[in-house]
Amino acid sequence: xxxxxxxxxxxxxxxxxxxxxxxxxxxxxxxxxxxxxxxxxxxxxxxxxxxxxxxxxxxxxxxxxxxxxxxxxxxxxxxxxxxxxxxxxxxxxxxxxxxxxxxxxxxxxxxxxxxxxxxxxxxxxxxxxxxxxxxxxxxxxxxxxxxxxxxxxxxxxxxxxxxxxxxxxxxxxxxxxxxxxxxxxxxxxxxxxxxxxxxxxxxxxxxxxxxxxxxxxxxxxxxxxxxxxxxxxxxxxxxxxxxxxxxxxxxxxxxxxxxxxxxxxxxxxxxxxxxxxxxxxxxxxxxxxxxxxxxxxxxxxxxxxxxxxxxxxxxxxxxxxxxxxxxxxxxxxxxxxxxxxxxxxxxxxxxxxxxxxxxxxxxxxxxxxxxxxxxxxxxxxxxxxxxxxxxxxxxxxxxxxxxxxxxxxxxxxxxxxxx
Ligand SMILES: *[C@@H]1O[C@H](CO)[C@@H](O)[C@H](O)[C@H]1NC(C)=O
Ligand SMILES: *[C@@H]1O[C@H](CO)[C@@H](O)[C@H](O)[C@H]1NC(C)=O
Ligand SMILES: *[C@@H]1O[C@H](CO)[C@@H](O)[C@H](O)[C@H]1NC(C)=O
Ligand SMILES: *[C@@H]1O[C@H](CO)[C@@H](O)[C@H](O)[C@H]1NC(C)=O
Ligand SMILES: *[C@@H]1O[C@H](CO)[C@@H](O)[C@H](O)[C@H]1NC(C)=O
Ligand SMILES: *[C@@H]1O[C@H](CO)[C@@H](O)[C@H](O)[C@H]1NC(C)=O
Ligand SMILES: *[C@@H]1O[C@H](CO)[C@@H](O)[C@H](O)[C@H]1NC(C)=O
Ligand SMILES: *[C@@H]1O[C@H](CO)[C@@H](O)[C@H](O)[C@H]1NC(C)=O
Numbered sequence: 001x002x003x004x005x006x007x008x009x010x011x012x013x014x015x016x017x018x019x020x021x022x023x024x025x026x027x028x029x030x031x032x033x034x035x036x037x038x039x040x041x042x043x044x045x046x047x048x049x050x051x052x053x054x055x056x057x058x059x060x061x062x063x064x065x066x067x068x069x070x071x072x073x074x075x076x077x078x079x080x081x082x083x084x085x086x087x088x089x090x091x092x093x094x095x096x097x098x099x100x101x102x103x104x105x106x107x108x109x110x111x112x113x114x115x116x117x118x119x120x121x122x123x124x125x126x127x128x129x130x131x132x133x134x135x136x137x138x139x140x141x142x143x144x145x146x147x148x149x150x151x152x153x154x155x156x157x158x159x160x161x162x163x164x165x166x167x168x169x170x171x172x173x174x175x176x177x178x179x180x181x182x183x184x185x186x187x188x189x190x191x192x193x194x195x196x197x198x199x200x201x202x203x204x205x206x207x208x209x210x211x212x213x214x215x216x217x218x219x220x221x222x223x224x225x226x227x228x229x230x231x232x233x234x235x236x237x238x239x240x241x242x243x244x245x246x247x248x249x250x251x252x253x254x255x256x257x258x259x260x261x262x263x264x265x266x267x268x269x270x271x272x273x274x275x276x277x278x279x280x281x282x283x284x285x286x287x288x289x290x291x292x293x294x295x296x297x298x299x300x301x302x303x304x305x306x307x308x309x310x311x312x313x314x315x316x317x318x319x320x321x322x323x324x325x326x327x328x329x330x331x332x333x334x335x336x337x338x339x340x341x342x343x344x345x346x347x348x349x350x351x352x353x354x355x356x357x358x359x360x361x362x363x364x365x366x367x368x369x370x371x372x373x374x375x376x377x378x379x380x381x382x383x384x385x386x387x388x389x390x391x392x393x394x395x396x397x398x399x400x401x402x403x404x405x406x407x408x409x410x411x412x413x414x415x416x417x418x419x
Pocket of ligand 8: 231
């Protein structure tokens with residue numbers, strides 16, 4: 001009994017404390033009403049609500065809306081967001097009587113419907129790259145459970161467009177499927193993102209969404225316009241790729257003699273105008289690199305690539321392709337080297353052979369051939385009849401078995417036998 005009484009007292013004290021707090025701040029208004037949601041374009045979500053009913057006249061209403069971790073406190077009774085609708089997206093709204101309130105209303109929540117279809121049928125790795133500020137290429141991998149003969153369709157939308165457009169130029173790139181469409185910079189000026197959705201014509205695969213920022217761009221490759229050696233320095237000059245101002249790009253120059261070396265060029269200062277005859281005049285935007293203390297009798301091969309800089313775009317890692325190579329310096333003919341290398345062993349072999357032949361001839365002159373004992377034997381018996389010869393042969397054979405190694409003895413024996 002006593003324990004319970006103490007418990008009740010404690011509860012009462014806590015309740016009083018809470019009430020004191022409420023009085024110190026403002027009263028909590030009722031939750032918002034008439035909460036609705038709509039989706040425009042491909043994934044622009046528009047939430048709207050009405051003020052709560054029966055609010056104290058002293059309360060100036062603010063709305064606290066929360067999407068994931070992102071909280072916005074505003075006087076507006078709506079919120080618009082571009083969200084890739086690959087899952088259920090929910091917004092929670094609370095009303096409160098001041099900007100910084102410790103006592104908002106209860107939350108009201110409104111969510112989008114998740115896309116229909118098996119999640120494993122949806123395309124994966126949906127990714128778009130804006131090339132040359134003129135063409136958007138989007139690629140994806142088919143979902144695990146998508147039928148192999150699926151006919152994909154890609155829709156896109158960006159800010160000034162009135163309706164979603166459908167991409168028509170589909171292609172495959174190994175495992176990847178892609179579609180590309182024209183996207184000129186002037187058509188998206190003011191727009192920050194582009195909304196993409198990939199599904200199929202039969203609507204059997206689950207739609208996939210992506211929102212691509214228009215600040216990650218892959219430029220075309222630069223073009224080397226001049227490369228020359230002057231006063232022990234190597235000068236490289238190139239043209240910015242189309243559609244880009246020079247200061248919006250960062251360059252990488254690769255110079256190869258025996259080993260490739262890379263130079264980063266962020267701001268090119270051309271101090272090489274004292275040799276105008278060698279510089280190309282046609283390029284309005286000149287970029288250059290001077291490498292001092294180079295050796296003259298070495299061949300240098302140079303190529304350049306570009307990516308967007310953080311001053312105009314997002315600093316991505318989307319390097320352009322390398323420019324075509326240019327070379328300068330003493331040309332070391334590689335075929336000449338190959339022939340030389342190959343001819344060395346061949347020459348050695350031939351001269352060795354010649355030497356051997358010569359030595360053999362020499363040997364014959366110095367040491368005349370030793371007479372063949374067999375020949376002498378044959379000559380000796382040339383006039384003997386067949387039978388004797390047969391017998392002799394046999395005898396020799398026997399002796400040969402006994403005294404194989406001692407040919408001198410054999411010849412002596414033969415001579416004896418012959419007599
Ligand atoms: C609810 O919202 C709709 C428009 O979104 C509006 O026409 C209607 O009057 C609102 N109802 C109330 C009770 O505020
Ligand atoms: C409005 O709030 C004030 C204090 O915050 C309170 O004194 C007053 O009674 C409230 N009026 C109504 C109608 O609730
Ligand atoms: C780069 O874009 C320009 C227009 O902005 C276009 O004329 C040119 O053909 C494009 N170049 C390439 C290689 O796509
Ligand atoms: C895809 O298109 C081709 C040709 O238009 C058609 O033969 C095929 O049945 C289509 N596949 C599906 C899954 O609709
Ligand atoms: C972009 O797509 C087109 C096909 O429409 C293709 O010719 C081009 O090579 C693609 N660009 C890149 C960098 O993949
Ligand atoms: C791009 O903008 C030009 C005008 O600047 C317009 O004529 C053209 O129709 C636009 N293209 C697209 C695809 O919106
Ligand atoms: C869009 O695709 C890129 C590249 O795969 C990814 O980094 C990004 O998170 C995607 N964006 C959304 C909103 O899904
Ligand atoms: C060439 O180099 C020498 C010494 O390095 C220097 O004195 C001279 O001014 C240079 N000439 C030019 C045209 O740069």
